[in-house]
Amino acid sequence: MSGTEKSKAHTEQAKGKVKETVGRAVGNERLAAEGHADQAKGNARQAKEDIKDTFRH
16 A cells, blocks of 8 residues: 555544544534544545555565
């Protein structure tokens, strides 16, 4: 996995986790849903890079 894409994936996952946690803590369902979506986006990016790595080696 390229370093840049890997860091983007981890950043999206972390940002999503924070948003989801804050949203749940304050009772804001929309913010919690956005956080969950950001995590899913980060997971998808990471999975894409893992697949690319598999075919490179």
